[in-house]
Amino acid sequence: MSFAEYSEIIQEGDVVIIFLGHESMMPIKVQSGAQTQTRYGAIRHSSDLIGQRFGSKVTCSKGGWVYVLHPTPELWTVNLPHRTQILYTTDIANITLMLELKPGSVVCESGTGSGSLSHSIIRTIAPTGHLHTVEFHAQRAEKAMQEFKEHKVSHLVTVRNQDVCKDGFGITGIADAVFLDIPSPWEAITHAKSAMKRKGGRLCSFSPCIEQVQRTCEALLDHGFEEICTLEVLLRVHDVRAINLPLPDFGPEEGSADSSQMASDVSQEVAPNTGNTSVICRTATPPREMAGHTGYLTFATKPQCE
Amino acid sequence: MAESVNDSDAESRISFGDYVVLKRGDVFKSVQVENKKKVIFEKQWFFLDNAVGQLFGTRFEIEAGGSLKLKAAKHSGDSLDSKEAGQDNRHILDDGKSQKLTRDDIETLKEQGLKGQEIVQQLIDNSTTFKDKTEFAQEKYIKKKKKNHLRYDTLAQILTLGNIHAGSKILVFETCAGLVLGSVMERMGGFGSVIQMYPGGGPTRAGMESFGFPSHFHETLHEFPLCKVNALLAGTLDLSEKDADGNRRSESSQETSGVSEERSSEPQSMEVSVDPQEEMRRVERERLREQKAQEKKVKMEEKRKKLASAAALLEGRNADGLVIASRFHPCPVLMGLLKFIAPSRPFVVYCQYREPLIECYTKLREQGGAISLRLTDSWLRHYQVLPNRTHPVLLMSGGGGYLLSGTTVAADAAKTRNQQKSEEPVAKRLKLDEISSA
Numbered sequence: 001m002s003f004a005e006y007s008e009i010i011q012e013g014d015v016v017i018i019f020l021g022h023e024s025m026m027p028i029k030v031q032s033g034a035q036t037q038t039r040y041g042a043i044r045h046s047s048d049l050i051g052q053r054f055g056s057k058v059t060c061s062k063g064g065w066v067y068v069l070h071p072t073p074e075l076w077t078v079n080l081p082h083r084t085q086i087l088y089t090t091d092i093a094n095i096t097l098m099l100e101l102k103p104g105s106v107v108c109e110s111g112t113g114s115g116s117l118s119h120s121i122i123r124t125i126a127p128t129g130h131l132h133t134v135e136f137h138a139q140r141a142e143k144a145m146q147e148f149k150e151h152k153v154s155h156l157v158t159v160r161n162q163d164v165c166k167d168g169f170g171i172t173g174i175a176d177a178v179f180l181d182i183p184s185p186w187e188a189i190t191h192a193k194s195a196m197k198r199k200g201g202r203l204c205s206f207s208p209c210i211e212q213v214q215r216t217c218e219a220l221l222d223h224g225f226e227e228i229c230t231l232e233v234l235l236r237v238h239d240v241r242a243i244n245l246p247l248p249d250f251g252p253e254e255g256s257a258d259s260s261q262m263a264s265d266v267s268q269e270v271a272p273n274t275g276n277t278s279v280i281c282r283t284a285t286p287p288r289e290m291a292g293h294t295g296y297l298t299f300a301t302k303p304q305c306e
Numbered sequence: 307m308a309e310s311v312n313d314s315d316a317e318s319r320i321s322f323g324d325y326v327v328l329k330r331g332d333v334f335k336s337v338q339v340e341n342k343k344k345v346i347f348e349k350q351w352f353f354l355d356n357a358v359g360q361l362f363g364t365r366f367e368i369e370a371g372g373s374l375k376l377k378a379a380k381h382s383g384d385s386l387d388s389k390e391a392g393q394d395n396r397h398i399l400d401d402g403k404s405q406k407l408t409r410d411d412i413e414t415l416k417e418q419g420l421k422g423q424e425i426v427q428q429l430i431d432n433s434t435t436f437k438d439k440t441e442f443a444q445e446k447y448i449k450k451k452k453k454n455h456l457r458y459d460t461l462a463q464i465l466t467l468g469n470i471h472a473g474s475k476i477l478v479f480e481t482c483a484g485l486v487l488g489s490v491m492e493r494m495g496g497f498g499s500v501i502q503m504y505p506g507g508g509p510t511r512a513g514m515e516s517f518g519f520p521s522h523f524h525e526t527l528h529e530f531p532l533c534k535v536n537a538l539l540a541g542t543l544d545l546s547e548k549d550a551d552g553n554r555r556s557e558s559s560q561e562t563s564g565v566s567e568e569r570s571s572e573p574q575s576m577e578v579s580v581d582p583q584e585e586m587r588r589v590e591r592e593r594l595r596e597q598k599a600q601e602k603k604v605k606m607e608e609k610r611k612k613l614a615s616a617a618a619l620l621e622g623r624n625a626d627g628l629v630i631a632s633r634f635h636p637c638p639v640l641m642g643l644l645k646f647i648a649p650s651r652p653f654v655v656y657c658q659y660r661e662p663l664i665e666c667y668t669k670l671r672e673q674g675g676a677i678s679l680r681l682t683d684s685w686l687r688h689y690q691v692l693p694n695r696t697h698p699v700l701l702m703s704g705g706g707g708y709l710l711s712g713t714t715v716a717a718d719a720a721k722t723r724n725q726q727k728s729e730e731p732v733a734k735r736l737k738l739d740e741i742s743s744a
C-alpha cells in the first residue's frame with residue numbers, strides 16, 4: 001500500500017480506511033496482533049485484515065460488518081486528523097488541474113497544515129516529481145513528516161520547518177508550480193517567483209478573504225505574473241431519494257371501473273400496498289444548505305524569462 | 307530527494323509539428339504548427355511559420371498577407387486608461403473576462419497602431435490553458451454538431467475523484483473527441499495503462515493528439531470495442547488469426563493466391579501479342595495490388611494483436627478505475643464496465659443530465675458492489691479583482707453537467723432482501739448473541 005500506488009492485499013504496516021456505513025469511516029494502521037474497536041465489534045488485524053484483499057467485507061466480533069478500503073488522498077482528506085482547517089477535494093481538484101500538475105512536476109507548497117492537499121499533490125506528481133512543502137509550525141511539520149513516512153510517500157516530499165515569507169521554499173529555479181495557503185501570500189510572491197523555473201510556471205494562492213486576494217493580485221502584477229485569475233468553486237451534492245406522491249381522487253369516472261387510469265396519466269411506478277393511490281418518484285434534491293465558502297483561488301502564470 | 311527527471315529548464319521554443327494554443331482574449335484554439343499551412347482563428351487566416359523558433363508565450367500581430375509579426379512587449383509603466391488611476395493596460399488585453407472594452411479603450415488601442423486588425427495575443431505552451439477553457443477550445447476546433455459540454459471544473463473533479471495517477475490501469479469510455487482521454491493520459495504520465503472502450507467503428511482521439519504526448523505515451527494506450535465486451539466476459543472472445551470483421555483469413559489468402567495464379571498465367575497467355583509498355587504497366591498494377599493485399603494483412607494482424615493485448619488487460623477484472631463521459635445512457639455503460647474494475651477502486655460517471663445518473667445510483671443501490679455514491683455538480687464563479695472594482699463576474703452552474711462517483715467493494719455472493727441497508731452494516735446477530743449468552 002502507498003498513497004501513490006495501489007496494491008491488492010493488505011499488509012502489516014498499511015494504513016487502511018474502514019468503511020462503517022453512510023458517511024462513516026475511520027483510518028487505522030494495520031499491526032499484527034492489534035485490535036480495533038468499532039460499534040459493530042472488534043476487528044482483529046491479524047485474522048481480519050492482513051492477507052485480505054482491499055475492498056473485502058470484514059465481519060466484526062459482534063456480527064456487524066464493515067468494508068476495508070485502500071487509502072486514497074480523497075479518502076484521507078475526509079478522514080485525516082485535523083491540525084488546521086483543511087482543503088477539500090473540490091478545491092484540490094481545481095488546483096491540481098489549473099496548476100497543470102502531473103507525474104514529474106516539481107511543486108512548492110506552504111503551509112503544509114494538516115497535509116490534505118500535500119497528499120493529493122504527491123499522488124499526482126509520483127513517481128518522478130517532488131513536493132517541497134514548508135510549514136512554519138514545528139509540531140505540524142513533524143507530524144506531516146511522520147504521516148508521509150507511514151503512508152510510504154516520504155521519498156516524494158521534503159518538509160521544511162521555516163517561514164516561507166522570510167526564508168522561501170529552500171530551493172530555487174526548479175518548481176513547475178507553487179501553491180500558497182498562508183495569511184499573507186503577497187509577502188511570499190518574491191520567493192515563489194525565484195523557486196520557479198526560468199521557463200516559467202503556474203502559481204495558486206488560496207485565501208478566505210477578498211482583501212487578501214486583492215493584495216495578492218497586486219503583488220502578482222508587480223512581479224510580472226500574467227493570466228491572473230480569481231475564482232471560487234462550490235460543490236452541490238444531490239440527495240437521491242425515492243418519494244411517495246399520493247394521487248388525487250376525482251371520484252368515479254364515467255365508464256371505468258377503477259382508478260388505475262390516474263396512475264397511467266402520471267406514468268410512474270405505482271406504490272405497492274396503496275391500492276393505486278400513490279406513485280413512487282425517483283428524484284434528487286439539492287441540499288437545503290449548500291456548502292459555504294471555503295476560499296478564493298487565485299491563479300497566475302510566471303512567464304518565461306527572456 | 308527525487309528531482310524532476312524529464313523536465314529541463316531549457317527555453318521552450320516553438321518548432322514545426324508542435325501543437326500550440328492560440329489565444330486572443332478569452333478565446334482559445336488548438337492547432338498544429340505546419341510549414342506554410344493556413345490556419346483560421348477568430349475569422350482571420352494566417353500562417354504560423356514565423357512563430358517557429360520563438361518562445362511560447364510570445365505575442366504576435368497578423369500582417370496583411372497572413373504572416374505573423376512579433377508584437378513589442380508591453381511596459382508596465384504604460385497607462386492607457388486615464389479614468390482609473392493605477393489600472394494597468396495588461397488587464398484590457400489579457401484578462402478578457404474582467405470587462406468589455408469601452409469606447410475609450412478601443413480608441414486607445416487604435417492609437418497604439420492596431421489599425422483595426424485583430425491581434426493574436428499569445429502562442430502558449432499547449433497544455434497551459436487548453437484545459438482551462440475546455441468549453442471554448444471544444445467549440446472552436448471540434449466540429450461535431452452535438453458536443454458534450456464538459457466544463458473544466460467538471461473535468462478537474464473527474465480526474466481527482468477518479469484518483470487518476472501514474473502506474474494505474476484505467477478504463478475510459480468517452481465521446482468528448484478524446485479530451486477526457488488526453489487528460490487522463492496526462493495524469494498518468496506515460497506510466498501504467500489506459501484502455502479506451504469505444505462504440506462503433508473505432509476510437510476517436512483527435513483531442514488527445516493535440517496534447518502532443520511523447521511517443522512512448524501511446525504505448526500505454528489500448529482500445530477495446532464495446533461490441534466484444536459480452537464475449538470477453540463470457541470467455542468466448544475469439545482472438546485467433548482472423549481479421550477484425552471475423553472473416554476467415556483463409557478466404558482472403560485464397561484471393562491473393564488466386565491473383566498470383568492469374569498473374570502467372572496472364573503474362574504467359576498474353577506474352578505474344580502485348581506491347582512491352584502495356585506489359586510493364588500490367589506488372590506494375592499487379593505489384594501494387596499485391597502490395598496492398600500485404601499491407602492489409604499486416605494491418606489486420608496489428609489489429610488482432612491490439613485486441614488481444616487489450617483483452618488481456620481487461621479479463622483479469624482488476625482495473626484500478628473507470629471514467630465514463632459520453633452521450634450514451636450511462637446506466638448500461640456503467641453496469642457493464644464496472645465488472646472489469648477491482649474492489650476498492652473509484653469510478654466516475656459524467657452526464658450532461660441528472661436523471662440518467664439517478665437511474666445509475668438507484669441501480670447500484672439495488673445491486674450492491676458500490677459504496678460512497680455521490681451525485682454532484684459544481685458551481686464556478688470568476689471574480690474581477692481590481693482596486694475599488696472587485697466583484698464577481700460570472701456564475702457558471704448547471705451547464706457543467708453532473709457527476710456520479712463512488713467506490714467499488716467486493717460484491718456480495720448472496721444479496722440480502724433489504725437492499726437499502728446493504729450500505730449500512732447492521733449488527734444483525736447482536737440481539738441473538740445477547741440472548742444466547744444470557
